[in-house]
Amino acid sequence: MRPIIIAALLSAVTAGMALDGADPASPLRHLFFVPVVVAALAFGLRGAAVAGAGAVLLYAPIVLPDVERHGLTFATAEALLTTVLLLVVGAIVGAQRTQTRRQSERLSVLLAVHDVLTRDDPIEMLLRRLRALLIARLPIRDAALVLEPGDFATPDGEGAHPGSLAAEVARGGGPVFLADTGEQSQPRRVAVVPLTAASGRSGALVVEADELSAADRADLVTLGAYVGLALENARLAARQRRAAEELDARVAEATHHLTELDRARSTFVAIASHELRTPLTALLGFGELLATRRFSDAEVKRLAGIIHRETARLVRLVDDLLDLSRLERGTAPTLRRAVVSPARALSGVADLFRSVGPRLVIETSDGLADVDADPDAIDRILKNLITNALKYSPPTARVRVQAVPAAPAHVRFTVEDRGPGIPASALPHVFEPYYRAPDAVGAARGTGLGLAVVKALVEAHGGEISVTSEVGWGTRVSFTVPATAGAYTQTPCRATTRSPTAWPSPS
Amino acid sequence: MWALRHPAAAARLPFHHGWLESRAVAAACLAALVTSSVGLVPAEVAAVIGVATLHGGLLAAALVWGGIPVREAVPVIALLALARTAVALHPVGAVLYLAVPLWLVVLAANGRLSRLGLAPPWRWGGVVIGTLAGIALALHLIACASRTLGYGVRVDAATVLPALAYDVGANVLSAELFFRGALFQHLWRRWTFGVALALAAGAAALRYVLDPFVATIELRVGAAVYMGLLAILNGTLLRWSGSLLPGIAAATMFFACYRLLASG
Numbered sequence: 015m016r017p018i019i020i021a022a023l024l025s026a027v028t029a030g031m032a033l034d035g036a037d038p039a040s041p042l043r044h045l046f047f048v049p050v051v052v053a054a055l056a057f058g059l060r061g062a063a064v065a066g067a068g069a070v071l072l073y074a075p076i077v078l079p080d081v082e083r084h085g086l087t088f089a090t091a092e093a094l095l096t097t098v099l100l101l102v103v104g105a106i107v108g109a110q111r112t113q114t115r116r117q118s119e120r121l122s123v124l125l126a127v128h129d130v131l132t133r134d135d136p137i138e139m140l141l142r143r144l145r146a147l148l149i150a151r152l153p154i155r156d157a158a159l160v161l162e163p164g165d166f167a168t169p170d171g172e173g174a175h176p177g178s179l180a181a182e183v184a185r186g187g188g189p190v191f192l193a194d195t196g197e198q199s200q201p202r203r204v205a206v207v208p209l210t211a212a213s214g215r216s217g218a219l220v221v222e223a224d225e226l227s228a229a230d231r232a233d234l235v236t237l238g239a240y241v242g243l244a245l246e247n248a249r250l251a252a253r254q255r256r257a258a259e260e261l262d263a264r265v266a267e268a269t270h271h272l273t274e275l276d277r278a279r280s281t282f283v284a285i286a287s288h289e290l291r292t293p294l295t296a297l298l299g300f301g302e303l304l305a306t307r308r309f310s311d312a313e314v315k316r317l318a319g320i321i322h323r324e325t326a327r328l329v330r331l332v333d334d335l336l337d338l339s340r341l342e343r344g345t346a347p348t349l350r351r352a353v354v355s356p357a358r359a360l361s362g363v364a365d366l367f368r369s370v371g372p373r374l375v376i377e378t379s380d381g382l383a384d385v386d387a388d389p390d391a392i393d394r395i396l397k398n399l400i401t402n403a404l405k406y407s408p409p410t411a412r413v414r415v416q417a418v419p420a421a422p423a424h425v426r427f428t429v430e431d432r433g434p435g436i437p438a439s440a441l442p443h444v445f446e447p448y449y450r451a452p453d454a455v456g457a458a459r460g461t462g463l464g465l466a467v468v469k470a471l472v473e474a475h476g477g478e479i480s481v482t483s484e485v486g487w488g489t490r491v492s493f494t495v496p497a498t499a500g501a502y503t504q505t506p507c508r509a510t511t512r513s514p515t516a517w518p519s520p521s
Numbered sequence: 522m523w524a525l526r527h528p529a530a531a532a533r534l535p536f537h538h539g540w541l542e543s544r545a546v547a548a549a550c551l552a553a554l555v556t557s558s559v560g561l562v563p564a565e566v567a568a569v570i571g572v573a574t575l576h577g578g579l580l581a582a583a584l585v586w587g588g589i590p591v592r593e594a595v596p597v598i599a600l601l602a603l604a605r606t607a608v609a610l611h612p613v614g615a616v617l618y619l620a621v622p623l624w625l626v627v628l629a630a631n632g633r634l635s636r637l638g639l640a641p642p643w644r645w646g647g648v649v650i651g652t653l654a655g656i657a658l659a660l661h662l663i664a665c666a667s668r669t670l671g672y673g674v675r676v677d678a679a680t681v682l683p684a685l686a687y688d689v690g691a692n693v694l695s696a697e698l699f700f701r702g703a704l705f706q707h708l709w710r711r712w713t714f715g716v717a718l719a720l721a722a723g724a725a726a727l728r729y730v731l732d733p734f735v736a737t738i739e740l741r742v743g744a745a746v747y748m749g750l751l752a753i754l755n756g757t758l759l760r761w762s763g764s765l766l767p768g769i770a771a772a773t774m775f776f777a778c779y780r781l782l783a784s785g
């Protein structure tokens with residue numbers, strides 16, 4: 015529409031001058047400036063040149079006859095000056111308009127590049143979008159971004175030949191301008207500019223266009239520097255995003271763990287309160303009975319036995335609570351080391367569980383080395399493990415306790431039962447404080463502290479503890495304790511079984 | 522993309538391989554032209570040599586520049602000499618000028634003039650626009666010439682038609698193929714469109730200003746202005762259409778209208 019208006023204005027001014035007697039000095043000639051300036055403002059330098067040339071061509075048949083007739087007079091000179099001014103004014107206004115438009119477009123493109131490269135997308139997608147943006151917004155035929163000097167990969171997968179102009183610039187060369195590739199019927203310009211970043215060269219921007227003026231090339235160099243920086247920022251942002259995501263995952267995991275710990279702790283407090291209350295109630299009740307009534311000697315003895323058992327239970331619970339306190343403070347249990355015979359330790363424990371009869375199978379080896387350990391701690395570990403094994407096994411199922419040599423210079427104790435077993439998902443947590451396997455809750459009483467305390471005691475000795483289990487077949491807990499220095503015998507050990515019952519093996 | 526596939530060294534390869542040979546042909550023709558114009562030979566012979574060396578030289582140089590072997594390009598000089606000789610004998614001999622465009626059509630149809638911008642497919646829309654643009658420029662010339670110099674319009678077939686055959690077969694084709702097809706495109710592959718157009722238009726205008734048959738100062742000024750404008754117009758048409766054909770149409774129409782001018 016605008017070209018038609020400009021042409022109409024030129025025609026109107028010419029017609030007006032023709033009607034005015036075709037006088038070159040007519041004031042109407044100044045109206046030629048209107049379409050020329052309008053064209054300059056609308057289309058820049060090119061529009062001004064076309065409109066200016068049109069105005070001069072239309073004005074020339076009016077001026078030239080006067081020049082031919084009168085020669086160079088003041089009037090003809092003034093008319094000729096008008097033609098020159100039409101071109102000069104058009105050129106100045108058009109050049110300013112072109113420059114302003116170019117600056118505006120340059121800023122607009124930079125803003126669009128910024129928008130693309132700050133999106134929260136993978137870097138390959140950003141590069142594809144950037145290429146599409148450059149092709150759409152710049153007066154070019156094609157564009158490519160060559161990255162990573164190692165393989166010169168382009169986002170669209172085309173790749174660059176290692177000896178190509180693009181690879182040469184990406185490796186560290188300066189901007190290159192090629193006036194023509196010689197492949198097309200019309201010239202095809204190529205500009206390759208480096209993508210420079212604060213950390214060094216990051217690739218090259220390749221552009222093919224029909225025309226690339228010196229100003230276009232300078233703009234491309236600026237764009238390359240900007241894209242280089244923006245790419246580096248995008249990479250850093252992506253790295254930060256990944257780090258933040260990892261951190262979030264870790265925090266979530268830790269929060270979950272803490273929540274579970276808190277829940278377990280609450281459960282523990284409830285259980286511990288109940289466990290404390292039960293023996294205390296028994297002690298209070300039986301103590302009151304003894305104080306207020308008269309009993310036979312046998313009855314007193316029976317009541318005293320009950321009071322003793324409940325007191326021992328209370329002591330165990332208090333010991334567990336103390337150990338819990340130590341575990342939470344991160345301090346290792348205090349050990350009073352001595353030379354301990356594994357066979358004697360097992361024998362002592364077996365006496366404690368005399369009441370279970372043949373359910374408990376104890377196996378030791380002759381010539382087994384003594385261990386360097388706290389006898390009370392060993393006793394407590396074994397009692398805890400055996401109690402657990404008995405507690406979670408069916409009433410008739412057997413529990414095997416074994417002590418064998420273990421390399422290097424250790425003795426391995428194993429407690430094995432034929433209980434329901436522990437699910438694989440619960441195995442990694444059985445040594446955590448307060449943890450109780452979901453199936454165990456309700457099946458038997460417990461605070462969830464026993465195995466945590468056992469682990470702490472074994473590790474305080476410098477040993478290791480492990481658990482293997484198979485649901486429906488049973489559980490095996492093994493721990494090692496270091497043997498006393500030089501006490502380990504080289505003679506093969508011979509197994510001694512205190513219970514004649516054979517131990518069934520899984521088939 | 523070129524810069525991704527080709528080694529950096531390929532960027533230094535020349536595009537026009539016939540650059541040296543075309544300059545040799547042009548130099549030889551220029552020498553013959555100068556020789557003929559200093560009065561060493563009779564006027565009629567000088568005219569034959571002038572047409573053959575000026576237009577034939579430009580045409581042959583353009584063809585060699587565009588990749589046609591010298592042995593195939595140079596005969597056009599003889600062909601134009603023959604046509605000019607035939608015109609000297611009888612005006613109908615001007616028909617021989619039309620052998621040149623026919624020969625060029627054969628070359629173009631075989632795709633051998635693609636480097637000069639003459640190759641199928643032909644865009645007839647561009648030809649129409651070129652024709653209209655050439656008529657518009659010629660009408661301006663007629664208006665200016667009639668108002669300024671008092672020229673009128675005549676329709677004399679016996680004079681106009683041989684001149685038109687000369688324009689079609691020698692004048693227009695040699696100018697378009699050399700100044701636009703070869704020189705302008707060569708310059709355009711090295712500099713921007715504006716610079717290349719200015720240089721090629723300047724060269725084309727200069728060729729007419731220096732033409733010994735353009736005798737008066739008014740004609741020289743007119744030739745400089747209108748040949749410059751025609752060169753700018755045809756260069757723009759070449760860029761827009763990718764073909765030399767619209768420019769040839771514009772120039773043909775311009776010269777056809779020009780031939781209608783008669784002094785007095």
